[in-house]
Every structure is written in structure tokens, then in C-alpha cells.
Amino acid sequence: MRVALAMVAVLIASLAFHFASPWRATPIASNWGFIDDTMALTFWITGAGFVAVVLFMAYCLYRSRHQPGRRAAYEPEKRKLEAWLSIITTVAVVVLLAPGLTVWGQYIEAPAGAMEVEAVGMQWNWSFRLPGDDNKLGATDIRFVDSGNPLGLNPADRNGKDDLIVTNGELHLPVGKPVKVLLRSIDVLHDFYVPQIRAKMDLVPGIVSSLWFTPTKIGEFDILCAAFCGLGHPQMRGKMIVDTDSDYARWREAQQTFEQSRKTDADRGRRESNP
Template sequence: MAVALVMVLVVAVSLLFHVVSPWRSTPIASNWGFIDGTLGLTFAVTTAGFVAVVLFMAYCLYRSQHTEGRRAEYEPENQKLEAWLGGLTTLGVIALLAPGLVVWDQFIHAPKEATEIEAFGVQWNWSFRLPGADGKLGSSDVRYIDGDNPLGVSPADPKSMDDIIVVNGELHLPVDKPVKVLLRSADVLHDFYIPQIRAKMDLVPGMVSYLWFTPTKVGEYDILCAAYCGIGHPQMRGKLFIDTQADYEKWLSSQQTFLEMRKAQRQSRHEARSQ
């Protein structure tokens, strides 16, 4: 009897903790409310299962407590009970999996009007590349990476010359404009994650992965690496700034293109040799 009461108390305290707990998801700042909805549904289904199982066990302990003269009845099969358990379990699994598959289908199909940008991960910092006046990113390859070309942008591709190169870990994007983020790694497995955006994806060396989202709230947000990538992993942080269109264009105009970066590097080397 005491154990049954403890189990009921565990259920009550668990539900109360969820209601009064101050720990909640960070306020969303993108179009991925579908992900929050799916997580909420998953939490509801698993909570219902937890409550039902624990309370059923408490009920069984209460009903089956020892009573002088009472004998247990052995029932090896109960098709009605098995049908109920099988049906409820099937419904629970469908409720857990089906919404996730729907959201995943949306997650991997970026809208055609999304602007392609690039996030580049290396132990232990983030760099970014945005399209220039032509609206297209040039080609890139890790074989081109050196001290003068940290992102491995192809110097032979004319479309690369006006690409905007950002190496200080700060990414600016305009609000309410969808973006497709191409993800590349120079060394090990990283993971691009912005909690308020609700989007995350691995950066796998040797391949280009991607994610997409539409920023919906002006503000400043942390860019994290969600895959352990070595001793400097906790310090691998960047910043995402969601700007109004005017602020974004002002920031963009102050950034250096790939061509300008190469000219500045050549000028710097020339001045160093002249001294």
C-alpha cells in the first residue's frame, strides 16, 4: 500500500514540477513553430504514457495486496486486453512519429526564393560567406584553404569575386527573408545550432549539408556548436544578428568582398617586403 501511494505521489509531483518549473524553451525567432508543436505533442504523448503506466502499477499493487484467504487467478492469455494495449501503443507510436516526418519534409525543402549563404566551421570558430551583387555564391573547395583564403573560396571562379567574407563569427541577416545555410567543415564534425531558430544540422568534413529558416524577430542570438569538436568546443560560439532591411544593407555595405580581401592581403605583403 505504501509503495502504491509513493508512486501516485511521484506522478503528482512530476506534473506539478512541469507546471511551476521556470525552465522553458527560449522564445522562438523563426518560422519553425512546427518544431515546437511537434516537441509539445511528443511531450504530451510521453507524459500520458508515463502517467498511465505508473498509475496502473500503483493500482495493481493496491488491488493485489495480500489478503488472508485470497488466491491469485492465473490467466495466461487475455485477447481483449492485448488488443487494447496493442491498439493504444500503435496510436502512441503514430502520434510520436507522423508529425516529425511531416516537419522533416518541410525542413529539408528550402523555398526557391531562399538566399543561399554559407557557414564554415573550423576548430574552433565560425566564418560566413554571403552572395555579393550577383546574388550567387562562387564555388569553394578545402584544397584552396590557406592563410590568405580561410574559407577555401575558388580564386578561379568569377562568381566568387564579389562574395562577402565574414571571419569574425558575426552573421547578419534581414528579418522575414528565408535563407538556406550551406554548411561546411574544414576539419572535424561540427553542428550549427541556434536555439531561438530551432534549426540545427551537422557539418560533415568532405560534404556540404544545409538547413533553412526564415528569421522572424529582430535581435541578437548565439550560434553554437552542438557536436563535441575538441578541447575548444565550449568556446566555439558566434553571433546571429537579425536586422531590419535598412540595418542589414548598411552592415552588408561595410563588409569586405573576396576580391577586396585578396587585394588587401597582397598590399599588406608588399608593404611588409618594402620595410
């Protein structure tokens, strides 16, 4: 009896903590409201299952408590009960999985015409690359990575000469336009995550993964690494700044292209060798 009451008390405390908790998702700033809806549906279904199972267990403990003279009756199986449990479980699993699979299908297929941006993770900072006037990103290869070419662009690829290189961890994007983010890692496993965007994806060395979203709110948002990537993992933060079209255009004009950065590095090297 006391165990049954304790289980009910734990259930009530758990529900009270959930509804009174101050920890909630950050306000969404992208088109992925469907992800929030799917998570809410998951909480309601699993929460209902949690309540039903705990109450049923408490009832069984109370109903089958020891009483003088009572003897247990052996019932090896109940086909009707088993059938209903199988049906209910199947329906619950389908309801849980179907919305998630639908969201995933949308999540991995960027719309035609989405602007491509590359995010590169390395211990322990974020760098970015945007296409230049030709609207094409140049080829990359890990063999070209060095202090003057941290993103590993192929110097022989003409498509990459006008690529915009951003190494200060600050990415600007225009509001209201779909963006496909190509993800690369230079060293270990990282994970690109912006809580307000609801989008996250692993950066696996040797593989180019991707995600897409449409920024819907102007503002500044933290870019986090959601995979433990070493001692400096907590400090691996960047900034995603969503601008108006005019502010975004001004920011682009202030960025260096890959060709310009190579010339700057060459000039600096000459000055250092000939003081």
C-alpha cells in the same frame, strides 16, 4: 502498499516539477512555430502515457498485495487486452511520428528564391560567406584552405570573386526573408544551432548540409555549436543579427569580397617582406 504510494508520490512530484519549472523554451524568432507545436504534442502524449503506466503499476501493486489466504490465478494470455494495447500503441506512435515527419519535409525543402548563406565551422569559431552582386556562391575545395583563404574558395572560380567573406563570427540577415544556410566543416563535426530560430543541423566534414528559416524578429541571437567539437567547444559562439532592410544593406556594403581580401593579404605580405 508502500511501494505503490511511493510511485504515486514520484508521479505527483514529477508533474509538479514540470509545470512549476522556470526552464522554458526561448521566445521563437522564426517561422518554425510548428516545431514548438510538435514538441508540445509529444510532451502531452508521452506525459499521458507516463501517468497511465505509473498509475496502472501502482494499482497492480495495491490490487495484488499480499493478503492471508489469497492465491494467485494463472492467466497465460488475454487476447482482447492484447489487441487493445496493440491498437492504442499503434495510434500513439502514428500521432507522435506524423507531425514530426511533416515538419521534417518542410524543414529540408527551402522555398524557391531563398537567399543562400554559407556557415563554416572550424575549431572553434564561425565564419560566413554571402553571395555578391551576381547572387551566386563560388566553388570551394578543402585543398585551397590556408591562412589567406580560410574558407577554401577556388581562386579560379569567377563566381566567388565577389563573395562576401565574414570571419568575425557575426552574421547579419534581413528580417522577413527566407534564408537557406549551407553548412560546411573545415575540421571536425560541428552543429549550427540558434535556439530562438529552432533550427539546427550538423556540419559533417566533406559534406554540405543545409537548413532554412525565415527570421521574424529584429534583434541579436547567439549561434551555438551543439556538437562536442573539442576543448574549445563552450566558447564556439557567433552572433546572428537580424536587421531591417536598410541596416542589412549598410552592413553588406561594409564587408570585404573574396577578391578584396586576397589583395589586402597580398599587400600585407609585400609590406612585411619589404619593411
